[in-house]
Amino acid sequence: MKVWRWLWCLESELGNRPPIQKHVVKSSLLLAAVSLAAAPFLNSAVSSLSIARSVAQSESSEASDLSRSLPDPLLEENPAVEAAVPLLEEPGTPEADRAAESDAASPDAAATSCAAPVIAPSFDQLVTDTSVAVVEGLGSVLAAQLAARPFPQIHERARLARVPVIMYHDILPEKQVFFDVTPAEFEADLQLIRENGLTPISLDQLVAHLRTGIPLPPKPILLSFDDGYEGHYTYVYPLLKQYGYPGMFGIYTNKVGRTLGRSSLTWEQLREMAADPLVTIASHSISHPPDLRELPDDHLRQEIVESKRILETALGIAIEHFVYPEGNTDERVQRWVQQAGYQSALTMNDEMNLFAGASESLLSIQRVGQSQLETVIQQAYGGPPLPRWGQAFRFDAPFQLNTVTVNEVPLILASGGRPVTIHADSRYQVWEITEHTNAVAAVDGGFFSLEHLDSNVMVGPVLSQNTQTFVPGNVKEIRRIAGRPLVLISPTQVKFIPFDPTQHNTLEGVQAELPNLTDAFVAAAWLVKDGQPQPASSFGNLFDFDAARDRAFWGIDQSGQPVVGVSGDYVDSVTLGEALSQAGLRDAVMLDSGASASLMYQGKSQMSYEPRPVPHVVALVPPQGLAMCRKERAENAEE
Template sequence: MKIYQKRILNARFYCGFSVIGLAIPLPAPALANACREPSAIQQNIANSTIQLASWVDAPQTLIPKLVQDLGPWLAAYLNPPPTPNLHVRAKQARVPIMMYHDILPQKQVFFDVTPQELATHLELMRSHQLTPISLAQLVTHLRTGIPLPKKPILLTFDDGYSGHYQYVYPLLKKYGYPATFSIYTSNIGKNTGRPHVSWEQLRQMAADPLVTIAAHSVTHPADLRDLSEAELRFEIAESKRILETQLGISIDYFTYPAGKYDSRVTRFVGQAGYKAALTMDDSADRFAGESESLLAIARIGQSRLKHAIAGAWGGSQLPAWGVKFDFTTDISVQTTTIDSSRFILITGGKPITIHAKSRYQVPQILVGSPAIAAVDGGFFSLKSLDSNVMIGPVLSHSGKFVPGNNSENRKLNGRPLVLINSQAVKFVAFNSQQHNTLAGLNAALPNVTDSFVAAAWLVKDSQPQPASTFGSLFDYDAARHRAFWGINQLGQPTIGVSTKLIDSVSLGIALAQAGLRDAVMLDSGASTSLAYKGESLVGYTPRPVPHVVALIPPQTMTQSDCVMASR
């Protein structure tokens, strides 16, 4: 068994492993230069393969580990939606495709770029830690939903100008960035007032793994939609044939001249054997995941680079095979903006709940506890200012179980019951006949340490929940401050709040994009609270609460993970 690198026709690379001569290609979408740079994905494959090499010594542990680590990637890769549809996960990511035209020392029109400006653009990408990807990586992502790096970007250059060889290509090699060059064949080697690359220069570029060559028609007609079928077939199929013959590679992608296409044009593109096609729209900037299909992938003009950099996001982690949890990672705070809504997320550690003796601000409840972060928890009675009576049964980490009121419990049926033990979290539909005793909670999750009834599912099995699932929940469709907690795709607990007003359905969509595998809504509105290391992270004074979901750092956990709720 060995890790290998394989060149596929047009210099696109795939990472994979070979078992007894059977090659299983694994796409490497998180790598800037395919398989050549270290990444979490490549390391994961390498570690798993090294372990598999000694499977004869411990097959009962190593084979399941390999399957668990690589299984989601293989499953996603081998189960794309019907062509040319985009995968639903790809629609959640924000991948900018930057469109450039001529690069020359003196600008002639507004969309020309000088070599110095292009170098500044590349340096800006590097300083903001973006990862330029290849078109093959993007298409794999759009087909399968396999995530890209945290901040991906794709560079494209249209029309085959000589400046692409003279200025762009050396800069790509300097930075190690891949790019796609769209070539229309009739002007290769000609000077039409603007010189174009020669066949020899194009062959040199095409031989480099950094470079992808896409067909851009034969003559660059003003509008493919106006052509007859014979003319359309010539522009689309003949350009592919010419490029493949001259360059000795497979041409898998097409770029529409001036971005103009319709259903007839895309049909000819698909019939010619292209895997995907690039377009453009001067009136709208769209990320790749907002594209109509693989045969109409949207791009953004180079003048909007700063906007594109600010929004770039490669998508959430793949759903894990089986249910797994990780309570061993350090706790970290992240502020993120998704679809113009801002969220504060705290991830890591071990989740617990604390049921205080009265109502306090969340930082006060954490005093005396090893937990360093918390969000307000379940619903509670408002009959008195110092009441700690919860709506529904509650079991806190201190070990005290308090049953819920029978009349109130019946109204909670079907809402998510949160169950936590030292190794797992479980969200089940609350049943007032089964879950109002400690024995009933243990039947749902053995060795349960914490439990309470949440407001509603926001994300369930990686899918945001539609309006129909919220039933009669008060104000679920109103824009309010919201509190939530759940488990991400890596099995880590995540607590958080929205900093802008948002409705429950939109919140679920955003949290699915943020990578939550399961998430439930907590007491929100005036109670929305979040604290970290003794400080409130919300910009207002929330209503005091008696209950929180908290996170304990892994280094402070003991065998029993004892926590007191003395307040």
């Protein structure tokens, strides 16, 4: 009862907020409440569902193939009644008629076989974890919603994401202009999206992200289709349903039900599409004038305001988004769009391809021509995580590799899994140290003695999971690193505390700080502490901290996930800390840098040069922990 009373109270507090914001907040709260209430029932039903799953898995492959061959009722026609819709006197011509618009995997296991494979969570655990995750994430979502930027501003956190909005026009069997796409080519695009692990999102999701900075799923992408061609219903819509991908369709109303140069959707087809949750309908004006900026206010009002009314009346849904014909807009046009009640508007730039977060505002969201799909999907990124409420660390997140540029500082970031360290018996490349382990990502670790080329002696005390041996630091040296970050790692948490030579040079001393620790070492300096970048004064006597060099680092992001990474170019420590803070790091420490800076992901170096060999790494492994793997070198396999 208290939960529902809370929901009712919050409803009154959201009265003056935009519709999208109210919808996301209330949906999050409702989902959390339902998850809490339904968790006992879901757990009690797990046994029967597990049995059904086991039975299904035991069925023959022939039966599975047969089920896939059955017709999909979602693809059957849904007749609707034609509606008469008023036309503006001077119908325009679509872009295509004028030809005016241009248009992560598992680690490489070929050479290794790990003794401790990664086990997928059970269905019971999945149900429980989902309910808990919803509740734990609720506070973060609410905080982000309440921190949303005033319309039509874009949140600074969303500007760190890279969301491509792909722009399509006509889909037809035979191309007529260069940016036409055939059905086979469009399906190949969908296959490419799936094979590269992208997550197609809706326009509402994108707008909420841009407004609040709430991160999107990994590798997000938005598919948009302009004008309202018959091929959108015949080819695009069935394929979107087959793949389960959402799409946005910009409709100019004079074209619907009429052939203006090319084939057109009917109102019956459009109503069927509009009723599908996968489909978002946006206004693309009434007559598709080539440049809205040249229209007088009365004509502009018709194109922007009246087109919204026509679509809402004919389709029975709210039309909250606008698409500028040929991308042409200015401040006056955008004022009309805002006054009409649209929540966003999409444009385009013939001269450059920009991600959505690089747009000036929600009233000028940038798009990318479909011919650039293969290029932009490699860069898609959902944005930095939100701070988590109720859970300081998360060591079970999926692995990801992202590149992001913040304040002109290029960063290569690997995240996910559980952090560990590995102390090698000599010096090697980072990928060589992790080659026979289950590590998915790793970065070079702490400072080491340069006295001998093959020495693995560290500067300061060290404890690593692979050796399970605490090695104290040289008593004569450790006084010089007093106050630097002592990194303490356990299976469930990480601590970064100032190193005290009198307290932390014994196993008992570090265990007093974190009783169940598995790893310990001394890092170079704090870059980010409690979400704040560290000033120059905090680096003390650290050599060359203010010089531009290749830098390596690791830490914990705002969602509690471990992150290892390197700078993609020379950067000083203070500037790096500022970039990492904006990129979503809660705490970050600098590791051995310069020639030693090295990042490995899925067995491959991410560096453009060969780094100096090192004896120590910080690695990200599956939640089960570090596992050593059997060597299966080809030369040993010859019989």
